[in-house]
Amino acid sequence: MNKRLLKNVIVCATIATSAYYTGKYVEHHRRPEPEDDLITRANRRLHELKRQPALPIFGTVSAAVPVPAEEVNLTATPTRISQIMKYGFPGLDHVRSYSDFVLSYDRRNRVPHWVFEHLTAESVARNDAVDRSKCDFRADESIHPYFRAQNTDYRRSGYDRGHMAAAGNHRRHQKHCEDTFFLTNMAPQVGQGFNRDSWNRLEMYVRKLTQTYPNVYVCTGPLYLPQKEANGKMYVRYEVIGANTVAVPTHFYKVIVGETADQQFDMEAYVMPNQVISDDTPLQVFQVPPETVERAAGLLFFDQINRKQLKRINGKKV
Numbered sequence: 001m002n003k004r005l006l007k008n009v010i011v012c013a014t015i016a017t018s019a020y021y022t023g024k025y026v027e028h029h030r031r032p033e034p035e036d037d038l039i040t041r042a043n044r045r046l047h048e049l050k051r052q053p054a055l056p057i058f059g060t061v062s063a064a065v066p067v068p069a070e071e072v073n074l075t076a077t078p079t080r081i082s083q084i085m086k087y088g089f090p091g092l093d094h095v096r097s098y099s100d101f102v103l104s105y106d107r108r109n110r111v112p113h114w115v116f117e118h119l120t121a122e123s124v125a126r127n128d129a130v131d132r133s134k135c136d137f138r139a140d141e142s143i144h145p146y147f148r149a150q151n152t153d154y155r156r157s158g159y160d161r162g163h164m165a166a167a168g169n170h171r172r173h174q175k176h177c178e179d180t181f182f183l184t185n186m187a188p189q190v191g192q193g194f195n196r197d198s199w200n201r202l203e204m205y206v207r208k209l210t211q212t213y214p215n216v217y218v219c220t221g222p223l224y225l226p227q228k229e230a231n232g233k234m235y236v237r238y239e240v241i242g243a244n245t246v247a248v249p250t251h252f253y254k255v256i257v258g259e260t261a262d263q264q265f266d267m268e269a270y271v272m273p274n275q276v277i278s279d280d281t282p283l284q285v286f287q288v289p290p291e292t293v294e295r296a297a298g299l300l301f302f303d304q305i306n307r308k309q310l311k312r313i314n315g316k317k318v
Contacts, residue, residue, distance in 0.1 A: 153242020162189030
């Protein structure tokens, strides 16, 4: 018994001694990193984090879904996000970046607060390689389940899944078009007479502006406007649909900026009611002062643009 105990003690002592000298050897041969080197590296890293125009450095945008390595060129790079958001974020509530547009998601209402796009003649040009019919409406799995809209919410609701960033605005790549079908980019819209008609005409008008301006920036979103009721008081009332109570906006807005080659800007703003609109109603009927939309939405649009650079607002000289 004493021999066995002695043997165990010798084995443990041998292991401990080996571990001690191994540690000393590694510690002796590891080249310590001077404190100055750490500071230099930190400063260099900070210098590399160049602040992009109107793009916050720390975590205000996040990729919507992971993208395979072979499609890395189709992700929303900081450069592309900076380009889209060049003239300011309307707000910073749950901002999410997709491959060719950026949005702020309203977790309570399960629709966007706003969706921002940067359009050019190239991005909206017909591309036979992009097939809209291959795109499927789908929930964004990166949204917490508590706040996520589902296709079942829209089923038999009587409303279309209305694009905020229009699929027709993103034709460079199939993925750009597919990303517009995330339900985070949707809001319930009256179908016949609105989404498929008047709203579609407004979307086509925005695309046509790329023939006039090298760069067109457009911000789109929902509104929930008050109405006076029988008792003379003002109320904000809107329907919700589905098990996830997706809000049905009373109105929708678009605020558009066309940038000329010499850095001048024209701005237009539209508010349309979420209802059947007669086909013969001109779009100009829905033009409103941009500040009207800002007050109603609680957002500031294009706040990085010097107002002295605005040549026209809703077609009228400033």
